[in-house]
Structure formats: C-alpha cells, structure tokens
Amino acid sequence: MNKPTNLPPTVTFAEAAVLLHELGIDENATADSVRYMARSRGEKWPFGDGPSQVPYKQTANARTMDTMVLLDHLKAWPPNPHGRGRDKKPRARNREPS
Numbered sequence: 001m002n003k004p005t006n007l008p009p010t011v012t013f014a015e016a017a018v019l020l021h022e023l024g025i026d027e028n029a030t031a032d033s034v035r036y037m038a039r040s041r042g043e044k045w046p047f048g049d050g051p052s053q054v055p056y057k058q059t060a061n062a063r064t065m066d067t068m069v070l071l072d073h074l075k076a077w078p079p080n081p082h083g084r085g086r087d088k089k090p091r092a093r094n095r096e097p098s
Contacts, residue, residue: 010064046073
C-alpha cells in the first residue's frame, strides 16, 4: 500500500472510513466499522490507554487518531474484506413461550 503524502495528520473515525475507502483498503468502511475494529482488536489496536497504545487526541467532541499510525496498523492487520464471516452453525429458532 502506497501512502499518499497529502494526508491529514489526524482523523476521526468517520474521516478514517472515508480515507480507507479512498485508498482502497476497505471499500465498505463506515465510522461504525472502524469503531468495531477498535473494540474487537483489543490490545492489537494501536490507540487507547494501554501501555503499548498511542493515546487518542481530543478535538472538540471527537476522538482523533494519528493517520500514519492507523495506516501502518491496517497494513499489518488489514480489515476482513468479507465482514465478520460466515456463521459457524445455523441460527437457533425463537422458541414459542410455553
């Protein structure tokens, strides 16, 4: 992945989704999907309060992330292009109340 030189220094979750779409990293990226990555990757996610994590920056009411740190992380841990994947087993039917 080539990194363009005209990137903003920090991005919000919504701006990150637009950037991921524009760079062709994740065509279906949304602000919520980037937030989901942040929650689901735990300590692997580069931003947060952990000892090896970069703190979020606060801009007005939004948390922002360093753009280059985000892109480096997604180069090492790309998003799943097919979403969460197939169900492991069929979904259970709702049971009728007795």
